[in-house]
Amino acid sequence: MTTTIKITPFTNEPFTDFTREENKRAMEAALTKVKQELGKEYPLHIGNEKVFTEDKIVSINPGNVDEKIGFVSKATKELAEQAMQEALTRFEDWKRVSPLERAEYLFKAAHLMRERKHEFSAVLVYESGKNWAEADADTAEAIDFMEFYAREMIRLSETNIHRPLTKLDGEANEITYIPLGVGVVIPPWNFPLAICVGMTTAAIVSGNTVLLKPASTTPVIAHKFVALMEEVGLPSGVINFIPGSGAEVGDYLTTHPKTRFISFTGSKEVGLRINRLAAETANGQIWLKRVIAEMGGKDGIVVDETANLDDAAAAIVASAFGFQGQKCSAGSRAVIVESVYDKVVEKVVELTKRLQVGAPEENFSVGPVIDQNSFKKILEYIEIGKKEGQLLVGGTKAAGNGFYIEPAVFADVDPKARIMQEEIFGPVLALAKAADWKEGIEIYNDTEFGLTGSYFSQNEERIAYALENMHCGNLYINRKCTGALVGVHPFGGFNMSGTDSKAGGYDYLLLFTQAKLTSKKVR
Structure with a gap:
């Protein structure tokens, strides 16, 4: 085998800008092409x-459960x-x-x-x-x-x-x-x-x-x-x-x-x-x-009173509800200093209400969760959350022939509550109040996991403290806790999050x- 591709320095693959008409048309054409190939059989x-085996794994479209993606030999x-x-x-x-x-x-x-x-x-x-x-x-x-x-x-x-x-x-x-x-x-x-x-x-x-x-x-x-x-x-x-x-x-x-x-x-x-x-x-x-x-993880974002609250709220919502919260890095909890708690909660709720739930091929911001088991488990956690905090928005089944759930935000949740401690892997966000920034970091660390975390502050001394004391494999400052890039953010966590x-x-x-x-x- 001869070398035909020049070895150049590594750069990350750019993301596609779908606001450009030519990119939008290209994606629509790809969706049409793939849709025509659905239902095929695949071998080992x-x-x-x-x-090809008689026993098959049936791959189902979670956004349209009547649609079979393929039949894969088992x-x-x-x-x-x-x-x-x-x-x-x-x-x-x-x-x-x-x-x-x-x-x-x-x-x-x-x-x-x-x-x-x-x-x-x-x-x-x-x-x-x-x-x-x-x-x-x-x-x-x-x-x-x-x-x-x-x-x-x-x-x-x-x-x-x-x-x-x-x-x-x-x-x-x-x-x-x-x-x-x-x-x-x-x-x-x-x-x-x-x-x-x-x-x-x-x-x-x-x-x-x-x-x-x-x-x-x-x-x-x-x-x-x-x-x-x-x-x-x-x-x-x-x-x-x-x-x-x-x-x-x-x-x-x-x-x-x-x-x-x-x-x-x-x-x-x-x-x-x-x-x-x-x-x-x-x-x-x-x-x-x-x-x-x-x-996996039970990742979170800590916000102190010096933070840019708009940036913090946007990061909380993006971290919690990107891909319906089905990321091991998802920020499924946020700990906010008491003096700015109400302001941040208000902003989080407002941003969450703007999220639209619908079919992925139509490019809605929030799609379905992966399958019936996840759907059932997440709804059960939402019922638990109603007993552990105040449901401010969402938390219900959404319309559509798939596993759709309205993103849920719970406020005033005790740090020891199940929805603050257990990995839900769905569009469920728990918000907790801290007396001050140090208690916020202590609450963040109070989990068996240690994958990703984020700290929002404009105080350099506090940031230095957070960098040393927030116990996770990937810690981000003044940005969301999801979205690790290859070569930029080597990814892996502490404790029950794995072997780092x-x-x-x-x-x-x-x-x-x-x-x-x-x-x-x-x-």
Whole structure:
């Protein structure tokens, strides 16, 4: 494979401005094209085989439940084992492929995805219920991950061989990073393209082979990515696509003696289960399995009395209700200093009332939640919230043939209340009052999670205190707590938010490798 794409410095993929008529028309054309392809069947990819199974995962449009996005073949334990053997065989060849050649597959895939950006985004609109901007950002991030990790692999391959070690006369010493082996990649449904692409390509560009088990609610967009990698010539068996049950296929592969690592993004409960299962040593296992996990959050924004209140209110609403609050970084709680509490609450309510709920393909600001289970769970939390605070706006089912909920804002919520402590993963915002800015930070820290946070203030001493004392993996000052960019905001959290693996950062690829020191006696 020859290098055909020039390696340039990394820059983030720009977001599309849909207020421009030509961009709007292009997106509408992509939506029309994708809509005509709905209802297709998709196979497993095991080595060079395309396997269609009788048992299917049915992907449903959450914004129109009568619409089927696709029918995706469902793996069994037996097929998962077949995929494992293919991945093991391919690993022996793939680990010897040069880092530059591995990186070029990512460059080529990023190039093609950029050319078809709106088509990928259109699938996200239909399958995950994202509006145009959220879908466009998801696709842009997928492109960013491929571009960034490709460059990182080249950089590591060029520098690790010559990494400076303490010199010792009579010896030539060097440290290199080699791939781990076969990994299981389990991405989430909320960023079903970006995070799926990021997790998978980080593993393969580092020289590993993977078993990709996408989320059951969004398997079609994952298949589109796998097909793209096949199109650019990625050898069969490097990525094996095996959608299936977490309890069956997920557990089987997590406990498999040949699994070297598990890369997971999802709920705290599932992440803890994976960590526990991976810690058990299976018969024939000769290593400790590595778990790379991002498990969610209960993120929040603290506002003191010196803050720009308009900016703070806008950030609170954007953080809470972007993609219906279905982000692990979503600011589902805000802690506001008492002296400006009423003003901020008033502004938050006013902005929330402006949000319009409707079909994602029509580009409403708020779309559906992902499925019936989430819909039911969120409405149950809203009922809990009515007992724990004052419902100021929203909190009801919204019109439409899908899982639509009016964004809910609860005021005067006790910091220990369930809607202040538990991850809801929906359009529900809890507001709490603090006596002063320090108590606001204490309330923010009072959670088992530690993913993202934001502090609004114009006092530099307080900002310095917040930077040191707000305990989270990604802390932002005077901006919203969502919207991490690859290479700009390496992403990962503390406590029950996971292993703080910092996706999109300069250390991330090292998690998929192991360091090898070689020492040679010289004269």
